[in-house]
Amino acid sequence: MGGVLDPQGPIGAAERLILINATVVMLAVIVPVIVLTLGFAWWFRAGNTRARHMPDWEYSGPVELVVWSIPALVVVFLGGMAWISSHDLDPPRPLASATAKPIEIQVVSLDWKWLFIYPEQGVASVNRLTVPAGTPLHFSITSSGVMNSFFIPQLGSQIYAMAGMTTRLVLQADKPGTYIGRSVQFSGDGFSDMRFDVVSLEPSAFDDWVRQTRGAGGTLDLQSYTGLTKPGTVSQPSTYGAISPGLFQAAIQQAVK
Numbered sequence: 001m002g003g004v005l006d007p008q009g010p011i012g013a014a015e016r017l018i019l020i021n022a023t024v025v026m027l028a029v030i031v032p033v034i035v036l037t038l039g040f041a042w043w044f045r046a047g048n049t050r051a052r053h054m055p056d057w058e059y060s061g062p063v064e065l066v067v068w069s070i071p072a073l074v075v076v077f078l079g080g081m082a083w084i085s086s087h088d089l090d091p092p093r094p095l096a097s098a099t100a101k102p103i104e105i106q107v108v109s110l111d112w113k114w115l116f117i118y119p120e121q122g123v124a125s126v127n128r129l130t131v132p133a134g135t136p137l138h139f140s141i142t143s144s145g146v147m148n149s150f151f152i153p154q155l156g157s158q159i160y161a162m163a164g165m166t167t168r169l170v171l172q173a174d175k176p177g178t179y180i181g182r183s184v185q186f187s188g189d190g191f192s193d194m195r196f197d198v199v200s201l202e203p204s205a206f207d208d209w210v211r212q213t214r215g216a217g218g219t220l221d222l223q224s225y226t227g228l229t230k231p232g233t234v235s236q237p238s239t240y241g242a243i244s245p246g247l248f249q250a251a252i253q254q255a256v257k
C-alpha cells in the first residue's frame with residue numbers, strides 16, 4: 001500500500017518534495033554534527049598526547065559565529081519553504097496546471113462511514129470514492145457530528161471535517177488506480193473502520209460508472225441520510241442512483257440543529 005512517499009497526484013508530489021527538501025536541509029546540520037562529535041571524541045581521547053587541552057578557554061568569536069549562524073540559516077530555509085508552500089498548496093486553491101473541467105464532490109463524515117455526493121451527476125456513494133483520472137477534484141467537506149479528518153495519503157492534503165461548516169479541498173489523481181482514504185482523527189468506537197477506497201478511472205469509464213449507478217436505483221433523501229447518521233459501520237460500499245436536491249446543505253443545517 002502506497003503512502004505519502006508514493007504520490008499519485010500533483011498535490012501529493014509537491015508535498016513529498018517539501019518533505020525531501022526539509023530532510024536534506026536538516027541533514028546538512030545533523031550529519032556534520034555527528035561527524036564532528038565522533039571526531040572530537042576520538043581526538044581528545046585520554047591517550048592522545050597531541051591534543052591541546054585548554055581548561056581556561058571560554059570565548060571565541062569565530063566559533064560563536066559558526067555555532068549560531070548555521071541554525072539561523074536552517075530556520076530561514078525551513079521558514080521560507082513553509083511560507084511559500086503553505087500558499088502554493090493552500091487546500092482550496094485551484095490547480096494551475098489543470099486542463100480538464102473540475103468535478104464537484106460533497107463529502108460528509110458520518111459515524112463511522114464516509115458519504116460522497118456528486119451533485120452534478122446526481123448520484124452518491126458510501127465508503128467508496130470513484131473519480132476520473134486527470135481531473136481536478138473539488139471537495140466540499142462537512143461532518144454529521146463529531147469532528148473528523150479526511151485524508152488520502154497518495155493524493156495529499158489532510159483536512160478536517162467539522163459539523164455545521166464546510167471545508168474545501170482540491171486534489172487530483174494523475175492516473176487510474178485504487179488508493180486508500182481514511183480518517184485520521186479519532187472519533188469513537190468505529191474509528192478504525194473509517195476507511196474507503198479511492199477508485200480512479202479513465203474519464204470514459206467514470207461516465208460508465210455514473211450511468212451504472214443511476215441504473216442501479218436507490219434514492220438518497222433526508223430519511224435515508226438520517227439512517228446513515230446513526231452510529232455504526234458498513235461492511236460493503238453502497239451507491240444511490242438519485243439524490244434529493246440540497247441534501248448537502250440540509251446535512252450542514254441538521255448538524256447545527
